[in-house]
Amino acid sequence: MGYMNKRTRELIEKMKVEFTLPKNWNNFLYEVEKNHNLILKTKNTYYCTNCQQSFTYLNKGPKVKQETRCPHCKNKYMVRSGTLRKWKVRDNILLLDKIDGELIIRIFDIETYFNPEKQEMEHDTVEYARKIVDDDYREIRNERVSIAQCGPFVYHWKDDEGEWRTYDGDWYESVAQGYLYTDNLKNILKGTIYEKSRLWKLAKKEKDHIYLPDLLSAAKYPSFEMLVELKLFNLAYDAKHIYEKGTFKQIFGLDKTYYEFMRKHNITREQLDILKIYPTKDIKKLKFLQKYQYVIQDIQKYTTIDNFMKYFKQKRLKDAHLYRDYLKFAKELGLDLKNKRYLFPDKLKTMHDLYEKQIKIMKQEKIQKNIEKRVKDLMDNTFKNKEFIIFPASSVEELVDESKQQNNCVRTYAEKYSNGECDIYLMRKISNPKISVVTVEVKENKVVQKRTKNNEKTNQKQDEFLDTWQKRVLQKVAI
Numbered sequence: 001m002g003y004m005n006k007r008t009r010e011l012i013e014k015m016k017v018e019f020t021l022p023k024n025w026n027n028f029l030y031e032v033e034k035n036h037n038l039i040l041k042t043k044n045t046y047y048c049t050n051c052q053q054s055f056t057y058l059n060k061g062p063k064v065k066q067e068t069r070c071p072h073c074k075n076k077y078m079v080r081s082g083t084l085r086k087w088k089v090r091d092n093i094l095l096l097d098k099i100d101g102e103l104i105i106r107i108f109d110i111e112t113y114f115n116p117e118k119q120e121m122e123h124d125t126v127e128y129a130r131k132i133v134d135d136d137y138r139e140i141r142n143e144r145v146s147i148a149q150c151g152p153f154v155y156h157w158k159d160d161e162g163e164w165r166t167y168d169g170d171w172y173e174s175v176a177q178g179y180l181y182t183d184n185l186k187n188i189l190k191g192t193i194y195e196k197s198r199l200w201k202l203a204k205k206e207k208d209h210i211y212l213p214d215l216l217s218a219a220k221y222p223s224f225e226m227l228v229e230l231k232l233f234n235l236a237y238d239a240k241h242i243y244e245k246g247t248f249k250q251i252f253g254l255d256k257t258y259y260e261f262m263r264k265h266n267i268t269r270e271q272l273d274i275l276k277i278y279p280t281k282d283i284k285k286l287k288f289l290q291k292y293q294y295v296i297q298d299i300q301k302y303t304t305i306d307n308f309m310k311y312f313k314q315k316r317l318k319d320a321h322l323y324r325d326y327l328k329f330a331k332e333l334g335l336d337l338k339n340k341r342y343l344f345p346d347k348l349k350t351m352h353d354l355y356e357k358q359i360k361i362m363k364q365e366k367i368q369k370n371i372e373k374r375v376k377d378l379m380d381n382t383f384k385n386k387e388f389i390i391f392p393a394s395s396v397e398e399l400v401d402e403s404k405q406q407n408n409c410v411r412t413y414a415e416k417y418s419n420g421e422c423d424i425y426l427m428r429k430i431s432n433p434k435i436s437v438v439t440v441e442v443k444e445n446k447v448v449q450k451r452t453k454n455n456e457k458t459n460q461k462q463d464e465f466l467d468t469w470q471k472r473v474l475q476k477v478a479i
C-alpha cells in the first residue's frame with residue numbers, strides 16, 4: 001500500500017457516500033449465480049441443483065465431469081457424483097461506475113458453495129477492488145483481499161470490508177475481468193469519450209468474462225462504433241487496426257457481399273486477414289486455413305490454396321510448415337513444381353527428409369569447391385622457418401580433422417572460410433606436419449585468432465613465428 005495522492009483520497013471519501021448498487025443488481029447476480037450449478041448423478045438419476053428437478057436417460061446418460069443440458073431449466077451444467085460433499089466455485093463480477101466524472105471499475109467476488117444437506121448452492125458476493133480508469137487503472141482495494149500464495153484471496157466471512165487503500169504493487173493486481181453488469185453502461189458513459197462508442201451493445205452481447213480495460217481501450221478508436229453498428233463484435237475489439245473511412249471494400253479489403261458471412265460468424269481480425277488472401281464464404285475452409293495462417297502465403301507462391309487444401313485433406317496432413325519447407329527444398333534442387341508428382345508428393349515426410357539431406361550434401365559440395373578455389377590464392381602465403389610451417393586449410397575434411405586434433409570448433413568455420421569471410425591457416429612443425437600445433441584465423445591480412453589444443457594460448461616461439469609471417473608475408477612489409 002503505497003503513497004496515496006490527494007485526488008485518490010478525495011475519490012475514496014466520495015465513494016463512501018455516493019457509491020450504491022443499481023436497482024436491478026440482485027436480478028443480475030441471480031443470473032450469474034445460475035451459472036454456478038451442477039447436475040448430480042446417482043446411478044441413472046440426474047438431479048439439477050438449479051431447478052431442483054430430476055431426470056433420467058433411456059440409454060446410457062452422460063458421465064461424471066461431462067457437461068449436459070437439464071431438460072427442465074434448459075441450462076448446461078457439469079455432471080458430478082451424487083455423493084459430492086464439498087464443492088466451491090468463484091467468479092469476478094464487474095460494475096462500471098462513475099464518481100466526480102471519473103470512471104471506476106468496481107470488482108466483486110461471487111462465491112458459490114454446495115450445501116450437501118439441502119442439495120443446493122449457496123451464494124455470496126462481496127466487493128473487494130476498484131480501478132480508476134483514467135489513472136492507468138490505479139487499484140484501490142479493501143481489507144477483504146489478502147495476498148495468498150497463488151494471488152489475491154478474497155474473504156467472504158469478514159463482516160467488515162475495512163478501509164479502502166491504494167495498491168501500487170504490480171504483482172498481485174486484481175484483474176478487471178468477469179461478468180459485466182451492462183444496464184447502466186449507456187448512462188454512465190454519458191459525458192465521457194465513450195459516449196458515442198455503443199460499447200454497451202457489444203458488452204450486452206458478450207456478458208461473461210469481459211476484460212474491461214481491453215474493451216475500453218478499443219472503444220477509443222473511431223472505427224469501434226462503426227464495427228459495433230455492423231455487429232462485427234470481434235473486429236470491434238481490434239478497432240485500433242481498422243480504419244473507419246472509405247467504402248466497405250476499402251475498409252475490409254473485401255467485397256460487400258461478404259458482409260453477411262462476416263457478421264454471421266463474428267469473424268476475428270485473424271480471419272479477416274485470411275479472407276483478404278483467400279476470399280471464401282465457407283467457414284469450414286476459413287477455419288482450416290486459420291491453422292495454417294503463417295504459411296499460406298508462402299505456399300501460395302507454389303500452388304493455389306484450393307490445391308493445397310485438397311492435398312492436405314486427401315492425405316490427412318497436418319504439418320504445413322513441413323510442406324512449405326519441402327517446397328523450398330524441391331525448388332532449390334531445381335525440381336519441376338508444375339509436375340504434380342513433385343508438387344503433391346505421396347509421402348511428404350519421407351520426401352522432405354530426403355531433399356533436406358540432398359541439399360545439405362549440395363551445400364557441402366559447394367563449400368568444398370569454393371574452399372579449393374580459395375586455397376589456390378592463399379597457397380602463396382605458405383611460409384616456413386627451420387621449425388614451423390604454416391599453410392591454408394585445403395578442404396572441409398582438413399578442417400574437421402583439425403577440429404578433432406585441437407578440440408576446437410574450427411570445422412564450423414567452413415562456410416565462412418569458403419565464401420571469404422575469413423582465412424584459416426594451419427601452423428605445424430616441419431618435422432611432423434600431420435600433427436596440429438596452432439589453428440590460425442586471418443581477417444584482412446591480420447591474425448585475429450591463434451589457438452593451440454583446447455583453445456589454449458600460443459607460446460613465445462610460436463608468436464614470434466606468426467608475427468614474422470604476418471609482417472613479411474601477409475602484409476608484405478620489407479624487413
Ligand SMILES: [Zn+2]
Pocket residue numbers: 048049050051052053070071072073074075
Ligand atoms: Zn434444471
